[in-house]
Amino acid sequence: MKQLRLGVLAGLFVGAGVLSWAGARLWESFGSLPSVPLAAPIVLAAIAAVLTATALSLRSRLKAQRERRPGAKGVEPLMAARAVVFGQASALVAALVSGMYGGTGVFLLGSLDIPSRRDQAIYAGFSVVAGIAVIAAAFFLERVCRLPDDSDPGSSTGPGPAHA
Numbered sequence: 001m002k003q004l005r006l007g008v009l010a011g012l013f014v015g016a017g018v019l020s021w022a023g024a025r026l027w028e029s030f031g032s033l034p035s036v037p038l039a040a041p042i043v044l045a046a047i048a049a050v051l052t053a054t055a056l057s058l059r060s061r062l063k064a065q066r067e068r069r070p071g072a073k074g075v076e077p078l079m080a081a082r083a084v085v086f087g088q089a090s091a092l093v094a095a096l097v098s099g100m101y102g103g104t105g106v107f108l109l110g111s112l113d114i115p116s117r118r119d120q121a122i123y124a125g126f127s128v129v130a131g132i133a134v135i136a137a138a139f140f141l142e143r144v145c146r147l148p149d150d151s152d153p154g155s156s157t158g159p160g161p162a163h164a
Contacts, residue, residue: 016099098131
């Protein structure tokens with residue numbers, strides 16, 4: 001399984017933001033722009049909370065397992081892999097959604113004197129912040145589930161030619 005790359009997530013964010021900004025300008029020229037839903041930052045924050053809770057739970061269970069505490073509940077490798085895949089998928093979607101709301105928010109900055117547009121810009125800004133929280137939680141979850149041998153991605157511990 002490949003690790004998340006910050007560059008890929010940043011590229012998705014910027015690409016979605018530019019397309020959303022251009023789409024908002026185009027949409028506004030034909031009529032009124034659809035509103036940013038109030039639920040957007042709430043849903044993203046809930047996903048970030050679920051990812052963080054999962055990471056904290058797995059971290060404590062892995063620590064108890066490493067310390068061989070009596071009655072420690074182990075972590076199934078498949079469950080940890082599923083959690084990481086969920087975190088990675090959430091981070092990718094959050095980068096796209098945050099970029100989309102970020103581009104819309106940048107477009108809305110030009111009309112902050114209108115109260116409804118100001119509210120929409122605030123919702124868009126909170127959506128971007130919540131999306132960044134999802135990405136941070138996904139990186140934390142990925143780090144928690146990393147195997148001890150995975151700590152140095154540049155080193156090769158498997159069979160292969162020896163380098164002098």
